[in-house]
Each structure stands twice: as C-alpha cells, then as structure tokens.
Amino acid sequence: MRYFFNQLNGEAKLDDEGLELGHIDDARAEAVRYAGELMRDHPTIVWTGQDFRIEVTNSDRLLLFTVIVLAVDAPPSTSVH
Numbered sequence: 001m002r003y004f005f006n007q008l009n010g011e012a013k014l015d016d017e018g019l020e021l022g023h024i025d026d027a028r029a030e031a032v033r034y035a036g037e038l039m040r041d042h043p044t045i046v047w048t049g050q051d052f053r054i055e056v057t058n059s060d061r062l063l064l065f066t067v068i069v070l071a072v073d074a075p076p077s078t079s080v081h
Contacts, residue, residue: 005056006057052071
C-alpha cells in the first residue's frame with residue numbers, strides 16, 4: 001500500500017510521492033522517523049506556536065493516523081512530578 005506523509009505546522013506540505021510500504025506498522029514507524037528528521041534539521045519547528053503534525057493518508061487520501069509533537073513552556077520550578 002502507498003502511504004503519504006503530510007507535514008502540517010501552520011501550513012500544509014502535502015506529500016505527492018508517498019512510500020510503498022508493506023504494513024501500516026511500517027508507515028507508523030516511518031512517520032515517527034520523518035518527524036524526527038524534521039525536528040533534527042529544523043529544531044525550532046515545534047516552537048512556532050503552531051501544531052506540528054504528520055498526517056498519514058492512503059492512496060485515496062483518507063486519513064489513517066496522525067503523529068503530533070507538542071512542546072510546552074513551563075514556569076521554572078524545582079519540583080518534578
């Protein structure tokens with residue numbers, strides 16, 4: 001099956017090529033790798049104030065799952081929960 005990995009963080013960057021993968025678990029792993037590569041290459045991407053997500057669709061462009069990365073500033077504190 002062909003999976004498409006669309007990047008959304010304030011604007012949509014749609015995947016026009018996709019990847020042919022054997023199983024949805026492979027697509028899940030690829031989505032996490034892709035998000036990690038984007039964060040490595042553009043470390044401020046999660047601090048723009050916009051949602052950072054990878055939405056994965058099939059060849060019919062039906063949404064299968066989403067990887068969401070969330071970064072949250074917290075007030076300085078000495079307690080850890």
